[in-house]
Amino acid sequence: MSSIEIKDIWQIYDSRVVLEKISLNIEQGSFVSIVGPSGCGKTTLLRMLMSEEFCTRGSILLDGIPLPAEPTLERGVVFQRYSVFPHLTVLGNVLLPMELKASRWLGKLLGPKRYNAKEEARAMLEHVGLRHAADFYPAQLSGGMQQRLALAQALMAKPRVLLLDEPFSALDPGTRADIHVLTKRLWEETKMTIVMVTHDISEAFRLGTRVIVLERPTPDDPTKGARITHDIPVRPRAKDKKGAA
Numbered sequence: 001m002s003s004i005e006i007k008d009i010w011q012i013y014d015s016r017v018v019l020e021k022i023s024l025n026i027e028q029g030s031f032v033s034i035v036g037p038s039g040c041g042k043t044t045l046l047r048m049l050m051s052e053e054f055c056t057r058g059s060i061l062l063d064g065i066p067l068p069a070e071p072t073l074e075r076g077v078v079f080q081r082y083s084v085f086p087h088l089t090v091l092g093n094v095l096l097p098m099e100l101k102a103s104r105w106l107g108k109l110l111g112p113k114r115y116n117a118k119e120e121a122r123a124m125l126e127h128v129g130l131r132h133a134a135d136f137y138p139a140q141l142s143g144g145m146q147q148r149l150a151l152a153q154a155l156m157a158k159p160r161v162l163l164l165d166e167p168f169s170a171l172d173p174g175t176r177a178d179i180h181v182l183t184k185r186l187w188e189e190t191k192m193t194i195v196m197v198t199h200d201i202s203e204a205f206r207l208g209t210r211v212i213v214l215e216r217p218t219p220d221d222p223t224k225g226a227r228i229t230h231d232i233p234v235r236p237r238a239k240d241k242k243g244a245a
């Protein structure tokens with residue numbers, strides 16, 4: 001739904017170069033996986049795409065326009081943990097983006113609008129298999145359920161871009177496989193652009209349409225930041241192609 005242009009960005013903290021000369025065009029509707037060693041700047045790059053961090057040099061355009069200076073609902077995010085609000089129920093968490101969209105000041109929907117929003121939120125919970133848990137609090141959910149809730153919450157704002165920072169790394173392999181299927185389905189249905197950071201190479205290739213590798217050429221040299229060392233297109237697997245069993 002949205003294209004992203006990352007133009008020659010650098011991130012330098014004090015005198016340590018973290019990211020160097022990163023340029024990347026992300027086509028709308030693609031699913032880009034980013035992999036790389038710990039500390040190479042993957043989260044930093046996602047935080048820039050969220051406007052939670054600013055590059056020292058360079059620029060990032062979303063559909064040809066510089067990113068807004070603050071996080072906005074058009075860019076959703078799911079982290080490894082703690083993306084949802086512990087004091088709100090499952091339904092309350094999914095309703096929140098709609099309430100914020102309706103009224104940033106009041107943060108509440110009233111009357112028929114609230115009723116309709118609740119119906120939409122329940123439909124989303126159904127979609128991610130959490131309708132039965134609408135009245136639970138996040139602490140009462142398993143890790144996999146919490147991440148499904150985090151995805152549902154991010155999707156309620158109908159973001160044009162979804163940013164995922166190791167969203168499934170705390171899950172056991174079975175739960176992870178299930179949530180991969182769900183994520184792929186949600187991506188196909190919404191046609192969102194997704195950028196996902198992961199340490200799991202097989203996850204990167206299974207979900208991504210493209211895998212970007214970030215690496216520091218000389219890890220101990222603070223004057224050299226991480227660069228894109230590989231940019232690998234991923235061909236859909238036969239069984240993932242439309243119409244295949």
Ligand SMILES: Nc1ncnc2c1ncn2[C@@H]1O[C@H](COP(=O)(O)OP(=O)(O)OP(=O)(O)O)[C@@H](O)[C@H]1O
Nearest residue numbers: 013014018036037038039040041042043044045199
């Ligand atoms: N606000 C900041 N101020 C100073 N240094 C920072 C800041 N944010 C990140 N860094 C540094 O930038 C480097 C990259 O951090 P980042 O969290 O982006 O790595 P990462 O690739 O996501 O690592 P991991 O795989 O472990 O999550 C680290 O050396 C980190 O200490």
Ligand SMILES: [Mg+2]
Nearest residue numbers: 042043044165
């Ligand atoms: Mg990180």
